[in-house]
Amino acid sequence: MKIDIISRELIKPSSPTPSNLKNYKLSLFDQICPFQYVPLVLFYSLEEATQVQQSEVSSMLRTSLSNTLTQFYPLAGRVKGESSVDCNDKGVDYIETRVDSQLSNIIDRPELDVLNQLIPYKLSFRVLSIDKEEEQQPQLAIQVNLFNCGGVVIGLCISHKIADGCTLSTFIKGWAATARGKPSLVCPSFISATLFPPREPIGFKHVGRILEAGLVTRRLVFSASTIAALKSEVVPYLAGIQPTRVEVVTALIWKKYGSIASTSMAFHPVNIRKRMVPALPEHCFGNLFLMANAVSNDETDLATLVTKLRVAIEKIDCDYVKERQGEDGFEAVMNDLKKIGELVSKGKVQVLRFSSWCGFPIYEADFGWGKPSWVSIATMDTKNSIIIMDSKYPGGVEAWVTVHEQDVAILDQLETFISSFPTF
Helix, strand or coil: CEEEEEEEEEECCCCCCCHHHCEEECCHHHHHCCCCEEEEEEEECHHHCCCCCHHHHHHHHHHHHHHHHCCCHHHHCEEECCCEEECCCCCEEEEEEEEECCHHHHHHCCCHHHHHCCCCCCCCCCCCCCCCHHHHCCCEEEEEEEECCCCEEEEEEEECCCCCHHHHHHHHHHHHHHHCCCCCCCCCECCHHHHCCCCCCCCCCCCCCCCCCCEEEEEEEECHHHHHHHHHHHHHHCCCCCCCHHHHHHHHHHHHHHCCCCEEEEEEEEECCCCCCCCCCCCECCCCEEEEEEEECCCCCHHHHHHHHHHHHHCCCHHHHHCCCCCCHHHHHHHHHHHHHHHHHCCCEEEEEEEECCCCHHHHCCCCCCCCCEEECCCCCCCCEEEEEECCCCCCEEEEEEEEHHHHHHHHHHHHHHHCCCCC
């Protein structure tokens, strides 16, 4: 695939951020998130939408992005110190490329090396290690790839220091609505720091790390029929409880990789917006998740693993969240981190880091030329990390699994197991 950069610039908000909004406070949860860039790639086949020509796409995206940043103004700022963002309107990185390739070839046979060329920051999951470096970094970067076949691919990298997957989804929804002439459809809420106040100094700092060599990322595709078969296997043992597709896919991967060690742990971030009383607005901005963790001591039964995962997730209820709110919540959050650290540091424990993006309306992101044909991630550089996303086919999911090359045989086993189910 041949790709040429046409232009690179900083896109700024169309209107200056008011002086009373210049200092955006990070929440405690933002503070404990590392300086990472998280990637997402959206694929559009413009031949399906004749009302918009590829030549119009660039100006539409630039203008609508600038307008959207007036609502999502922290994304155009820069981190300042440990607890705030200077909303100085410096802007977001915006790159435009020309790609000599067929969009269908990438969608039908995705390769990580190719996907990495479609995002603005190639090392998207990096952790910044140099003091003050993060203060110069954009919170958001976008790469618009114009394919000679007529397709368009939008690659995004957002800083995890300021946003979680739900916030990224909200931003995309707002940007797309603005591009369609409906800027008031999404109104972000900036109240996370009020609920979970930052602490300065917070008492710890994420350190940079050297990328681990020998990592392999592979996509596992679960059709709706495969998931239904997995559910039917565990339902008789769950006392009438219906497992979710994320639960059964997590349990299957956990079962396979948990077998490497006698003790294994599965971590899953839990979106707390709807678990609070009263529930937070859907478009509440920031990192608003708590980490559920479940431990397996050599269990290999899918139903048992589903149950363990569900218990861990249901533990994060309104009371659990309330204990971590306000000025007194700091100690509870630090205690959570300490416990996680103690569990992870135990020898011969297999740690699996799951994250589900299922249910986020990313496949609804219509900028005026139709919904995406496919949505994917790109670079992952954390061993034993699993991102679970909606499939382009209703009811299915895709799991992007990153493991050390010495464990690739288990990926092969998973692929063989999945292919044994009929698809219909």
